Amino acid sequence: MGLTFKAVLLATTIMAATVAHAGEAPVQRHGYVLKAEQTGxxxxxxxxxxxxxxGAGVWKAVIADLGEQCHCVAYARAGLGKSGTDGKTKTIQAHVEDLGAMIDSLAPGRKVVLVGHSYGGLLVTEFAKQHPERIAALVLVDPATMSQRRAYMAADRNRVLADDKALLGMLPPAMGADYRLLIQQLxxxxxxxxRAMPDLPVALLTSTQIAADPMVLEETAQGKAIWKAQHAALFASFSRGKHQYLATGHNIHREDPKAVADAIRDVVASASKPTN
Structure with missing residues (x-):
């Protein structure tokens, strides 16, 4: 899943903090409004x-590092943070379509650099497959993959199911419904x-830290080996880019925001170079 137990616990308290001088922008969807924060x-x-x-606030340190170099857009998906909801549990495809609406509204007619963490990494790769013409480059921050859950189930099905049960026991109802639908799809x-990947510059950042007291399979040595293998296979599906291994936990963008900001700068430079 790309969702460690500790990371999901953090996720249950959505950050409301905004970046200094951020401008809030509404993006109208069918039955709800997504709220984005624009900076730079x-x-x-x-x-x-x-x-x-x-929500959007998790990117605060990365965006601050980028400063005025970029026009940054961060947002919360439907039902999170300040974004509204129509009360319906969203599929991966529905989230991909919301991402497309965000890009169309706030970067109309322009190619964008997409940065995604964990489940967000899965979403940006799915968007890139469907709309490569809208993407200049990708930065994947410890991303989840479509095949990852199957790999974990093959390694230790009972442990994965036990982890699901524990997680669902702690999530609020709406988020629990989201999680159930997500695992059903995976x-x-x-x-x-x-799935073929488009010819785009990519920076893939993989966490290598094994938890001292693992609470789910993903945090164990066995789980981390599977995680690395999934990322190696994902990176191999691209024709150009850089794969970095970082001695951090799952939330690389919080633990080492400069590494993520540097990866963004690197792919921007790479995207500006002509391809042979």
Missing amino acids: NGPVDVVFESGFGQ DSADAASA
Whole structure:
């Protein structure tokens, strides 16, 4: 899943903090309004997609590091933070479509750099497959993958199911419904289908830290080995870019925001170079 037990606990308290001088922008959807925070007036549009249950504020330190180099857009998905909801549990595809609306509204007609963490990393890769013409580059921050859950289930099905039960016992009802729908999709046969990646510059950042007291499979040495293998396979599906391993936990953007900001700067530079 790309969702450690500790990360999800953090996610249940959505951050309300905003970046200094941020301008709030509404994006109208069918039956609800998404609220985005815009920062900076630089020539490059950077759109951030947060992890499961997390809002725009988690990117504060990364955006501050970028300063005025970029036009940064961070937002909370439907039902999170200041964003509204129509009360319906959203599929991966529905979230991808909301991301598209965000880009169309706040970076109309321009290619963007997409940055995604965990579940947000899965969303930006799915968006890039469907709309490569809208993307200049990708930055994947410890991303979840469509095939990851199946790999964990193959390694230790009983442990994964026990972890699901523990997690669902702690999540608020709406977030629990989101999680149930997500695992249903990742358990489906379609999740195992091969997906071609577009020819885009990519920076993939992988956490390597094993928890001293693991609470879920993902935090164990066995789980981390699977995590690394999933990321290696994901990176191999791109034709250009850089894969970094960082000695952090799952929330790389909070533990080492400069590494994420530097990765964004690197892909921006790479995207500006002509390809052969």
